[in-house]
Every structure is written in C-alpha cells, then in structure tokens.
Amino acid sequence: MEQTKFILNEQEMPTSWYNVQADLPEPLPPLRHPVTKEPTILPPPLFPASLNEQEHSKERYIEIPEEVQNIYRMWRPTILHRAHRLEKALDTPAKIFYKYEGTSPAGSHKLNTAVAQAYYGKQAGAKRLATETGAGQWGSALSMGCAFMGLECKVYMVKVSYYQKPYRRVLMETFGATVVPSPSTETEIGRRILAEDPESTGSLGIAISEAVEDAAGRDDTFYSLGSVLNHVLMHQTIIGQEAKKQMEKADAYPDIIVGCIGGGSNFAGMFLPFVPDKLKGQKVQIVCVEPEACPTVTKGPYAWDYGDVAGMAPIARMYTLGHAFVPPPVHAGGLRYHGMAPIVCHLVKLGLIEARAEHQVAVFKSAVDFARAEGIIPAPEPAHAIKVVIDEALKCKESGEKKTILLALSGHGHFDLAAYDEYLSGNLKDYEFPKEKMEAALAQLPEVPA
Numbered sequence: 001m002e003q004t005k006f007i008l009n010e011q012e013m014p015t016s017w018y019n020v021q022a023d024l025p026e027p028l029p030p031l032r033h034p035v036t037k038e039p040t041i042l043p044p045p046l047f048p049a050s051l052n053e054q055e056h057s058k059e060r061y062i063e064i065p066e067e068v069q070n071i072y073r074m075w076r077p078t079i080l081h082r083a084h085r086l087e088k089a090l091d092t093p094a095k096i097f098y099k100y101e102g103t104s105p106a107g108s109h110k111l112n113t114a115v116a117q118a119y120y121g122k123q124a125g126a127k128r129l130a131t132e133t134g135a136g137q138w139g140s141a142l143s144m145g146c147a148f149m150g151l152e153c154k155v156y157m158v159k160v161s162y163y164q165k166p167y168r169r170v171l172m173e174t175f176g177a178t179v180v181p182s183p184s185t186e187t188e189i190g191r192r193i194l195a196e197d198p199e200s201t202g203s204l205g206i207a208i209s210e211a212v213e214d215a216a217g218r219d220d221t222f223y224s225l226g227s228v229l230n231h232v233l234m235h236q237t238i239i240g241q242e243a244k245k246q247m248e249k250a251d252a253y254p255d256i257i258v259g260c261i262g263g264g265s266n267f268a269g270m271f272l273p274f275v276p277d278k279l280k281g282q283k284v285q286i287v288c289v290e291p292e293a294c295p296t297v298t299k300g301p302y303a304w305d306y307g308d309v310a311g312m313a314p315i316a317r318m319y320t321l322g323h324a325f326v327p328p329p330v331h332a333g334g335l336r337y338h339g340m341a342p343i344v345c346h347l348v349k350l351g352l353i354e355a356r357a358e359h360q361v362a363v364f365k366s367a368v369d370f371a372r373a374e375g376i377i378p379a380p381e382p383a384h385a386i387k388v389v390i391d392e393a394l395k396c397k398e399s400g401e402k403k404t405i406l407l408a409l410s411g412h413g414h415f416d417l418a419a420y421d422e423y424l425s426g427n428l429k430d431y432e433f434p435k436e437k438m439e440a441a442l443a444q445l446p447e448v449p450a
Contacts, residue, residue, distance in 0.1 A: 002082065003082065003250070004082045004084055005079050005080070005081055005082070006079070006080040006081075006097075006246040006247075006249045007077070007079055007080075008242055008245055009077075010073050010077070012077065012242075012245060013069070013072065013073070013076055013077045013238070013242070014064070014238050014241040014242065015069060016061035016062060017062050017064060017235055017237050017238065018060070018061060018234065018237040018240070018272060018273050019054075019058070019059055019060055019061065019062055019230075019237075020234075020237075020272045020275055020343060021057065021058050021230065021343075022059060022060035023060070023275065023276050023279060024346070025279065025350065026346075026350065028317075028342055028346055029316075029317035029342070029346075031314040031315065031316055031342075032304060032314060032315035032316075033315070034306060034312060034313065034314060034315055034446075037315065037446065037447070037448050040314055041055070041056065042055055042229070043314070045215075045216060046212065046215050046222060046223040047222060047223065048120045048121055048123070048124035048222060050123065050124065051117065051231050054231035055229060055231045056230075062234065064116075064238070065116075065119060067119060068115055068119050071115045071148055072112070072115065074105065075104045075105060075111075076104075076242070078099065078103055078104070078239070078242065079099075079100055079103070080097055080098070080099050080242075080243055080246035080247070080250070081097065081098050081099075081100060081374070082095070082096070082097055082250065083096040083098055083373070083374055085373040085374055086369075086373040086393075087393070088373075089369065089372075089373045090390065090393050090394060090397065092393040092396050092397045093396055093400060093401070093402045094392070094393040094396040094401075094402065094403050094404070094405055095252060095402070095403070095404045095405065096389060096405045097247070097250065097252070097254070097404070097405070097406050097407065098374075098406070098407040098408075098409040099239060099242070099243045099246075099270060099406070099409060100376065101266070101408075101410050101411055102376065102378075102379075102409065102410075102411045102412035104411075105144055106140045107137065107140065107379075107411050107412050107414065107415070108137040108141065108266075108379065108410055108411025108412075109236060109239060109265070109266045109269060109410045109411060110137050110138045110140070110141030110142075110226055110265075110266075110411075111141040111144060111145065112235050112236050112238055112239070112269065113141075113226065113231075113232045113236060113265065114138070114141035114142045114144065114145035114226070115145045115148060115149075116145075116235045117129070117142070117145065117224045117232075117235075118142070118145035118146050118148065118149040118151055118224075119149060121149070121224065122149045122150070122151055124222070126220060126221060126222045127151065127152060127220040127221070128151060128152040128153070128154065128218070128220050128221040128222075129142060129146055129151055129152070129153050129154070129221065129222055129223070129224045130153075130155075130156075130211045130212075130214040130215040130218075130221050130222075130223055130224070131153070131154070131155055131156070131211050131223065131224045131225065131226065132155070132156045132157070132158070132207030132208045132210065132211045132225075132226075133156070133157050133158070133161075133168075133172075133207070133226070134157075134158050134161055134204050134207075134262065134334045134335075134336055134337070135158075135161050135165060135168070135331075135332065135334040135379070135381065135416070136157060136161055136165050136168025136169070136171070136172070136415065137168075137226075137334055137379070137381075137411055138226030138227070138334070139155040139157055139168065139172050139177065139179065140168060140171050140172055140175075141226070142155070142177075142224055142226065143155065143171070143172040143173075143175035143176065144175050146175070146176070146177070147175045147176050152176070152178075153175075153177040153178070154177070154178050154180075154211070154214060155177050155179045156180060156182040156184060156187075156190075156207040156211050157169065157180070157181055157182060157207065158181075158201075158202040158203060158204060158206075158336070159181040159183065159200065159201055159202035160201040160202055161202075162179070162181035162182075162202075163181070164329075165415050168415050171415070182202045182206055182207040182210050183200050183206050183207075183210065184210060186214075187209075187213045187214060188213060189206070189209045189210055189309070189310045190206070190210050193206060193309075200326070201326070201329050202326075203309065203325075203326045203327060203336060203337075203338070204263075204336055204337040204338075205307075205309040205324075205325075205326075205337070205338050206308075206309045206326075208225070208307060208308035208309070208313060209308040209309045209312055209313075211223055212308060212312045212313060213310070213312065226263070227263025227264055227265040227337075228264060228265070228307065228316075228337075228339065228340070228341045228342075230341075230342070230343060232263075232341075233264060233265050233268040233269065233272065233343055233344075234272075236266065236268060236269025236270075237268075237269050237272050237273055238269070239266075239269040239270050240271060240272055240273035240274060241273045243270060243273075243406065244273055247406070252404050253282075253284075253404065254274070254284055254404050254405065254406035255283070255284065255285065255403040255404050255405065256284070256285045256286075256287060256392055256403060256404075256405045257270060257271050257274060257284060257285070257286050257287070257405075257406045257408070258287045258289065258385045258388050258389050258405065258407050259271065259287075259288060259289070259382070259385050259407070259408030259410070260288070260289050260290070260335060260381045260382050260383075260384040260385045260408075260410065261289065261290050261296075261297065261335070261340060261341075261344060261355070262290070262332070262334045262335035262336065262337050262381060263334075263337050263339075263340065263341055264340050264341030264343070264344040266381075266408055266410035267344070267408050267410075268341060268343060269408075270406075270408035271286050272343075275347070275352065278352060279352075285354070286353040286354070287353070287356060287392075288344065288348075288353060288355050288356075289356050289357070289358060289384040289385045289387070289388050290335055290355060290357050290358075290384065291330050291332055291335050291357065291359075291360060291363075291384060292357045292358060292359045292430070292431075292433055293327055293328040293359075293360070293430075293431040293433055294321065294327035294328070294330065294335060294336050294337070294338075294433075295357040295433060296319050296320065296321055296338065296339060296340045297319045297340055297345065297348055297355035298355050298356065298357045299321070299357070299433065300319040300321045300322075300338075300339075300340075300438070301319070301442065302318070302319050302345060302349055303317070303318075303319075303320055303442075303445055304316070304317055304445065304446060304448040305318060305320040305322065305323050305338075305339055305445055305446065306323040306446060307339060308323060309323055309324060311323065311446070315446055315448060316339065317342060317345070317346075318340050318341070318342050318345040319339070319340050319345045319348070320338055320339045320340070320442075320445075321338045321438045321441060321442070322338060322438060322440070322441025322442040322443075322444060322445060323339070323441065323444070323445075324338075324440070324441040324444050325438055325441035326437070328431035328432075328434065329431075330360050330380075331360060331364075331380045331416065331428075332363075332380040332383070332384065334379075335381055335384065338441070358384050358387045358388070359430040360380070360428065360431070361423070361428055361429070361430050362387055363380065363383045363386075363387045364419070364423040364428060365387075365423075366383060366386045366387040366390050367383035367413070367420075368423070368424075369390065370390075376409070376412065377412060377413040377414065377416075377417075377420070378409060378411075378412065379410065379411045379412060379413040379416055380413060380419055381410060381411070382407075382408065382409050382410045382411065383413070385407055385408060385409075386407065389407050393405060
C-alpha cells in the first residue's frame with residue numbers, strides 16, 4: 001500500500017506568512033472609505049495598527065511572532081492525506097490528496113488567524129474583541145484565541161446558525177465568549193432590522209454590522225474579522241506553505257487545487273502559495289466552490305460594495321450579490337456572505353482561478369461518500385469542494401487521465417450532524433437562488449468615483 005499520510009515535524013513548520021500582494025501582476029484596487037468614497041486604510045479605531053500595516057504590505061514574507069508560533073505548535077503542522085480509499089471507491093486513476101485542518105482545537109482552519117488577531121489586539125492594548133460568525137467556526141476560533149491571550153470575546157452569531165448549531169454556541173461559551181443571535185436587540189442596526197423583519201434569519205453582513213457597531217462604541221475593543229481582508233488571508237497561508245512541502249515529500253504536484261469559498265480565507269490559505277508557480281508558467285487549475293443559493297462569484301457582478309449591511313465597513317472591489325442581500329438558510333453557514341475576499345476576486349478577474357457553484361443536496365451526498373471512504377465527516381462548507389473533487393476524479397475515470405487533485409479540507413462536521421440528519425432522512429432541500437433579491441440589493445450599491 002502506498003503512503004497515506006505526509007507529515008512535517010515542528011522544525012519544518014513555516015515561520016513566516018506569505019503575502020501574495022508582493023507578486024500580483026496588477027495591484028489590488030484600494031479600499032474606499034464608506035462615507036467619502038476615497039481610498040482608505042482599515043478604520044484605525046477598529047483595527048490595531050499592526051494589522052493595518054499587514055493589510056497593505058507588499059513584503060513577500062511577514063514573520064510569525066514567536067508567541068503565535070508556540071500556540072500553532074499545539075496542532076501544526078497539520079497532515080496531508082492521500083485519499084486511497086476514496087480513489088478506490090471512485091475507481092479513478094486520479095491521485096487525491098487533502099490537507100486536513102479539522103485537527104485544530106477549534107476544528108477548522110480559522111484558528112490560524114484567530115490566534116494572530118488576538119495576539120496583535122493584546123499587543124495594542126485591547127481588553128476585548130468583537131466579531132461575527134456564520135456557522136460558528138470563526139466564533140469558536142476567536143473565542144479560543146481570546147482565551148489563550150486573556151481577552152474577552154463578544155460574538156454576534158447569524159440567527160439561523162445560532163439555532164441550527166447550538167453546540168457551537170456552547171463551545172464558544174466554554175471558552176469564555178458571550179454569544180448572541182444576530183440580528184440582536186443589543187445594537188442600533190440589530191434593532192432596526194428586527195423592527196423591519198422580526199423573523200429575520202440574519203446574515204453575515206448583518207452580524208458584521210453589529211460587531212463593528214459594538215467595537216466602534218468602546219475604547220477597549222477591537223473588531224476582528226475571520227475572512228475577506230488581506231491580512232486574514234495571509235495568516236492562513238501557513239496551510240499552503242505546509243502543503244507544498246508535503247506534496248514534495250509525496251513526489252507530486254497538483255494539477256487541480258479545490259476549496260470552498262464563503263469569504264475566501266480557507267481556500268486562499270491553500271492556493272495563494274501556489275500562485276507564484278502559476279505566474280511562472282506552472283500548469284495548475286485552481287477551482288473555488290460556493291453554494292448555488294449564494295453564488296457570489298459565479299453570478300454576482302464585479303463591483304464596489306460595502307462589506308456589511310449597514311455600510312459601516314470599508315467599500316471593496318469584489319464580486320457581490322449586494323450588501324443588503326440575505327441568502328437562503330443553507331446549512332453551510334460559513335458560505336452565506338454577499339461578497340468575497342478582494343484578493344480572490346482579483347485573481348478570478350485576472351483569470352488565474354475559476355469558480356463553480358453547487359446545490360446542497362448533491363454536496364451532502366458527496367460528503368457522505370467521502371466520510372464512508374475516508375472516515376472524516378466534513379463540515380458542510382468544504383463538502384462543496386469535495387463535490388467538485390469527486391466530479392473531477394470521475395472525469396479522470398472517463399478520460400483515463402492520471403491527474404493529481406489537492407483538496408483544502410477546512411474542518412470537521414461534528415457540530416453539523418443536524419444537517420446530516422436532514423440529508424440522511426431525506427428532508428434536506430435545495431434552495432433556488434433568489435435572483436430578484438439580488439437585483440434589489442444590487443440597486444443599493446454605493447456610487448464610487450472612478
């Protein structure tokens with residue numbers, strides 16, 4: 001039997017994050033101020049100066065602080081697996097590898113940036129961090145990061161996920177966080193939305209607005225974001241850097257890299273370290289996967305838009321469904337965001353990566369097939385990528401091509417078993433994309449001068 005696990009020792013763990021902005025063939029469009037619409041930095045009262053510097057840095061590598069590295073070593077480097085059992089089940093000549101981030105204490109990749117953001121917040125004098133969370137992975141991670149650094153944590157959790165995934169809330173509270181369903185009565189924006197729609201299921205855009213309002217109203221609090229922003233994606237590149245070393249140990253190089261996108265951080269962490277190779281002529285297909293019910297990149301226009309519902313966050317150039325868009329309540333709560341990381345959007349626009357969208361019933365079928373072959377129950381978010389991996393492996397079966405496929409498996413689904421129960425009992429349904437809601441939301445895009 002061929003080797004199934006490719007492991008790095010602690011001494012081989014990367015000691016710097018990779019910053020793709022140093023290698024972009026065209027620079028990113030700048031963020032715009034939500035009021036003046038002029039080029040801007042991240043709002044200084046909301047973010048530590050150190051993270052603002054990272055957000056706009058053009059340095060290729062930024063050193064990981066020793067205290068952060070020491071915490072990373074609790075679970076890093078993570079393992080790269082060869083999916084022999086899945087390959088056999090599919091009867092495919094393709095080689096399938098997956099980099100599994102579900103072994104972190106939080107159960108996902110999110111802890112890679114949560115620890116870093118808590119560290120920089122503490123260094124800048126914060127006593128408390130405020131954030132939003134969709135399915136709960138990010139809230140769980142930041143709760144742990146704050147606990148490790150001795151900070152308080154306030155989490156605004158999208159209401160539909162708050163009730164779908166109660167054990168995520170319990171996990172956050174175990175680590176000392178205060179968790180409320182969003183929209184909530186604790187902020188002006190939350191109260192306004194509840195007045196307009198008392199049955200609102202919430203969205204990441206709404207929860208972001210609440211967390212931003214919370215942080216802006218206190219001197220002891222920074223706002224913390226789990227995806228989208230450049231520094232967040234950069235903190236995740238430890239994943240791809242490790243994967244490159246492990247693929248070398250496997251004597252392989254990916255023909256296709258696949259991952260899910262909600263805000264973009266998990267997949268960017270995997271594929272960004274491979275971008276310089278592609279720019280130098282290496283043939284590698286990079287595929288990001290999103291839900292058909294919230295198809296930001298596949299159906300949204302590339303436009304200027306706010307990062308949140310209330311228009312308090314900076315305006316970014318990105319693929320968007322409109323900041324007022326509230327997606328259907330699919331189980332992949334981490335993929336229910338109206339926009340996308342500007343870096344991911346920029347690379348799609350440049351033709352360096354591509355996007356696909358999948359319905360959740362087919363996604364859960366693929367997740368169950370993966371679990372029965374590999375013994376890992378994936379979260380609903382990376383299950384979207386598993387669907388495409390299986391599709392590509394079956395294409396290889398038809399054509400006889402022996403492609404190498406690399407999957408970003410961002411976390412486990414142990415807190416998502418209610419969703420699996422719905423699927424296994426035949427009650428899970430697909431949601432049609434509400435095009436009319438997108439069109440109404442797009443009518444509210446901000447006007448930004450050229």
